Amino acid sequence: MKIFYGVQGTGNGHIARAREMANSLKEKGVQVDFLFSGREESKYFSMDDFGDYQTRRGLTFISKNGKVDYRDTATKNNIFRFFKDIEQLDLSGYDLVLNDFEPVSAWSARRQGKTSISISHQNAFRYQVPLKGASWLDKVIMHKFAPAEHYIGLHWYHFDQPILPPIIHKGELVTQSCNFFLVYLPFEDLSNTLRVLHGIPDQRFICYHPDVTHNHELNNVEVRSLSHVYFQTHLRQCRGVIANGGFELPSEALALGKKLLLKPLNGQFEQMSNVATLECLGLASMMKRVDLVAIREWISEEPAEKVVYPDVAQEIANWLLQGDWGNTKELHSSLWQQVSFPSYATFL
DSSP: OEEEEEEEOSSHHHHHHHHHHHHHHHHTTOEEEEEEESSOGGGOOSOGGGOSOEEEOOOOOOEETTEEOHHHHHHHSOHHHHHHHHHHOOOTTOSEEEEESOHHHHHHHHHHTOOEEEEESGGGGGSSOOOOSOOHHHHHHHHHSSOOSEEEEBOSSOTTSSOBOOOOOOSOOOOOOOSEEEEEOTTSOHHHHHHHHHTOTTSEEEEEOTTOOSOEEETTEEEEOOOHHHHHHHHHHOSEEEEOSOSHHHHHHHHHTOEEEEOOOBTOHHHHHHHHHHHHTTSOEEOSSOOHHHHHHHHTSOOOOOOBOOOHHHHHHHHHHHOOTTOOHHHHHHHHHTOBOOTTOOOO
């Protein structure tokens, strides 16, 4: 089987999920070619698992200071280039197109009549799961942005819907608890984040941010440039994680038993919904802004316990090879039977 895999590149969570799928498919001898869009080509990092991948400009949301900037989003996306990329992408040599919320490959597959399967957290919002702050436009974008023939949604809990558990890094889950907290707030202003963290001088933090060009120390904060390998190491060592409201990083933190403090990207309903969901499930704490008082209170909270998730990427790879792509019932049932939540978790 030869697969073309389109991945949204604006967030590292999409890439992390695709990395796990890439490794699982490779183990089964499946040839996969990747396309990433939504980020400048020079901004991708730690991409060795994807071989000779392609990039396109695609479509993306622009954020400033922790908020979606709709004016910049409208003006900086090149719709004419987008349509040209759709027309020029040749999928004729592939048996199947996989997609993680990537619009160029999604619309090319539809245009060329190729069977396509979408695997993403965004697909969970096609079902009856908790929503917060979703406008009619948000719902239209979620359904039309990257169309497919079959949809697989991923979420932290099933909510009695035909969705699957998260795809998480399947590396060693043995962890440490060193005396630092990991901070990853890529959509926030770095100088403001550091100012707040400096307000807790007796606590050490390791802060990753896309604006950092070289690693350095600033008082109680180790400031680091993006690196998949080192980030994974620090994720396993930290006492807890301070992050925005994406999906993949909180999923990995839950599986590692790291407590979470999340600040959603304002105006982005997916992040607002994610954070509200984890807070209601009793699996994370929330702050509306990067706030000194909120961080101090969260630091004093008890450590978290692990959420046990199965190897979802491996099971999806097996399912893909079976070829019955319209049926996910057994896959859904089998995977959720292997999930275990901490005793303090609550369910909506």
